Amino acid sequence: MLMPTAVPWAEDEDLGSFLERRKVSRREFLGFCAEITAILGLASTMAPQVAEALQAIRRPSVIWLQLQECTGCVESVVRTAEPTIGDLVLDVVSLDYQHTLMAAAGHQAEKALQDSMAANRGKYLLVVTGSVPLNANGVYTTIGGRTAKVILEEAASGAAAVIAVGACAHWGSVQAARPNPTGAVGVGDIVKDKPVVNIAGCPPIGDVVTATIVHYLTFGRVPELDYDGRPMFAYGARIHDQCPRRANFDAGQFVEEFDDAAARKGWCLYHVGCKGPATFSPCPIFMWNTRTSWPIGAGHPCIGCTERGFWDTMSPFYTRMPNVAGVGVERTADVIGAALAVGATAGVLAHAAATGVHRVRERRAGRELPVVSGPNAPPPPTTPPTNPEGR
Amino acid sequence: MTEQLGGTVDTARARGVAHPADTPVGTFRWVYLWHWPIRAMHWVAALSIMLLIFTGFVIGRPYYLPAGQVTGEFFIGWMRLIHFIAAGALVATVIVRIYWLFAGNRYERFNALLPVRGRDWVNMLKQVKYYLMIHPERAPHYLGHNPLQQLSYTLIYVVAAVMIITGFAMYGQANPGGLIRGATLWVPQLVGGIQNVRLIHHVLTWVFLIFIPIHIYLSVRADILERGGTMSSIITGGRFVRSDEEFVDG
């Protein structure tokens, strides 16, 4: 991005000035417009209008709200490779409001927000990072003295599409983990009247965010989404099914403890808690930070951060199963299950022994256990026999 | 002894096959209880559940770790293959069992699933006392399943259904656009995530491991104490009973 090459039209300007920069004269441009007008089957008198419409193509406005969050998602986007954040900000879109990068502060910043919303009403793309705290009337996150909920509702009302970036905007993430003290919820819980694209992950891979924006700009619609609002192009397949260590899984080659011989061979991390089998994410394919590596690639099990509720449902992160609620860390399901199964077997044995003892005793007392059917069965007694043991 | 044992559709009679139960043997009679589909279903389910438990535990926590290169090794792959085939067999038994709820005799139909009448509940209490060896002589006599059996077997049906549903919910993940995934998406949403599905699937395995020894023990015990051919009935389909014996469901 530092060396703009050969003047491609990067949409960093309206078409008119782009053509000007390309040394396309006004006359050539009008000629082109006349041709287009003819191709479109319009009256030649329409050519000036076409020229006007084409010249006015502008970079689409993007408004980026940062609510209750840690800024990690913004940082992730800042690390993207294609397009880079520089390309995105300068050439692809008009990023009119973004706290971490914008020059303005205070009421000038808020004015930039209001101006852009007014000027692009119904057309701007709204990107949201961070959750919305609802407890205590929302005072757990305020910007410019207004609560996150009010700000989000206002911005969403005029947006063409809403992209919720990261686990916080998706479902609340860490602050929504049990017991969710601030009552944090995701964007989709507030914005109900238009589709919300959830770019899942804590944080998501930055390229997924930029690719979603570019998808919207290029194809004029949001990408196809899965049941949880996540774009299929990124969240359509499970980590486990794309993992380069899958062969080790199928072969039964597992890391038993970190840094053991298996770990030093790069074997499967299933035993040390990998949540790849439960997680839909493009990590193994897109990888992180200009395709340098990804969590499993660096030897750490997946923690399932693209799945709703992962802080509670995927933890403990180093065991394959969640803990049974209400039971201590050490009391896993297997311990309980095994105890019950052993108990059942022991109960069976004890019962068999008791039955034997009972029979012997009854026999000594001159009575047989009733045989309910068979040649020796006595007729069903009409009165219960007395029980000398008083049992 | 011309008792009609079939359901509304007595398939055996409809096919013109003579019932062994129609033949009196001395003071005993042989009662035909379990049609062959039920017996087949029982043993297929028994086998597949054993396989599912074994392979399930191996998949959950394999102890056998092949050394060396991946090439040529497919241990967990095989385990999963067996698990999925056995799961298919179990589903087949469910289909048979559901069909036989309509087509079976009175011991196999809906009303044999649960103790429904007040008398059944009283009898269930008596049955419990029987196992506790309290007034065992008062235990009611049933030709088919006694109420305690009905309840526990139906509970196992329910558990098996949950196992199948949770199993397919996990299986479907491998093909996100597929039918199975689409049909089971509600499962993780219902229980708070696929990890909880996994947990449920895993924990409920233990229900079978608890059920199996008790089931076998009580069956064998009944066979020995009651001498009623309980064990053979699930093989041959019927049992001998005294001609004059009274049965609650007789």
Added chain:
Amino acid sequence: MATTKVVVDPITRIEGHLRIEALAENGRIANAWATSTQFRGIEIIMQGRDPRDAWAFTQRICGVCTVVHAVASCRAVEDALDIRIPANANIIRNLMVGMQFVQDHVMHFYHLHALDWVDVVSALSADPARSAQIAASISPWPNNSATYFREVQNRVKTFVQSGQLGIFTNGYWGHPAYKLPPEVNLIAVAHYLEALDWQRDVIRLHTVFGGKNPHPNFLVGGMASAINLDETATINAERLTDIHDMIARAQRFVEQVYWPDLVAIAGFYKEWAAIGAGTGNYLACGEFPRADIRDVESLYFPRGIILNRDLGRVHSYDEKAVAEFIHSSWYEYSNGDAAGLHPYEGETKPNYTGPPTPWTYLQDEKQKYTWMKAPRYEGKPMEVGPLARMLVAYASGHEEARALIGEALGKLGVGAPALFSTLGRTAARGIETVLLARQLPRWYDDLVARIKGGDVRTFEGSRWEPSSWPSEARGYGYLDAPRGALGHWVRINDGKISNYQCVVPSTWNCSPRDAQGQMGPYEAALTSNHPLVDPERPIEILRTIHSFDPCMACGVHVLDATGKVITEVKVQ
């Protein structure tokens, strides 16, 4: 002249949500209040969890300082369980934290702080040839040609002419406080863009060892990235070479771009060496252990406290002397608001008493005004961060630090007292970045030497299983993060976290007034001989606040804004 009420909310180009209220009189700031406007409650969420998971939760306190909370958390748990991590793991963590410093400080300078000093619009009128000349005179950086600067200028020109200014909308362009010549502005704008690309490259060090950034993975007991020179999926020569080259590029950019730019720009703003001094007390907990964090003497950045700007004496630091106050914070303590509580006894009960939203001017309501608690050391407010670290290093006789500080002061032609200022804070950040950029290759060499010697261990697993833990344990993990001294305290009962607390740099710096009326460092700095020429365009406030590099999510991560954190938590 009349007093003007000034509100700057949001303060942008920081992490998180910060509101400044001030009273302006005669072109100066008469009074100031810092309000943290976000609260998340993470320490409450930590209770009852597996201590080995704690790093992941606390890491999410902040995505900018993304490794520091994770490492501090691992250290706290390792301290509690008496785990000594292998030397390789310590080196890898030093490399990761060190690269975090370098990347973060450079990004702070160009992307968060520079627009306070650099007028982007003015760069349009620069002569690119002259920019090239200036750049070449201060640095051998290869991208110093007139062609290069012209391309950048054209790009910006096109951008500005599009009429859609995007993130540059409504900046204080043309404000008289901007003093750089157009040519220097152009250099800074070029490097603003260049640094965006550079940071993406060098931070990949985190990805190699931790799998991703932000939020790379860590591990209690060491690191999960196994070393095996003869496998594909492990740390091998290919990975090591990548790291080596990243470190080289990081060092080159710092020495040839960041540091020369910083010194050059500072030369135009020397008056800021007398503005924004702040509390005058500085605290550094020290960072970069040679082998083990328990060996405080081995820290590359030394530990200590400077009081009342007296560089002649370094006081020792004892975490027991930390207490947090809530006189001005939206919390309540069971024993009343007056007492200060040590983090171990801390409580975090939010109790919002402010006005209903939307707010107009919080100070009209009096008393409590922020989600930050007020940590005090022996009752005194403390500034933490690069300036505190460099002052402690200077006063402790750290030779490399002294040499570099001396060089900077010499180039700017100012004395040591100039360090106690807005400019000093920004300069100290640059100085420690240079120190670390030079230190990274040494750690890398250490790592390679150990591997060469046959030591590839990265994890100590003897205390991994909860069955090997005592039924009760507590530990303290510290880390002097890019923004200052950070501490995590953990209590473990029966294998679960019973209490977790963090005291975070931005809590120290953004703390509100205590019952004695002592201001926190932000507030004190804003009222230390501080100009505010145009209350409508308060660029001076941004300069001083940005010189601290606020990280509000950290400060409040928890429920408590303060760093306290996590309070004692009762487990059910």
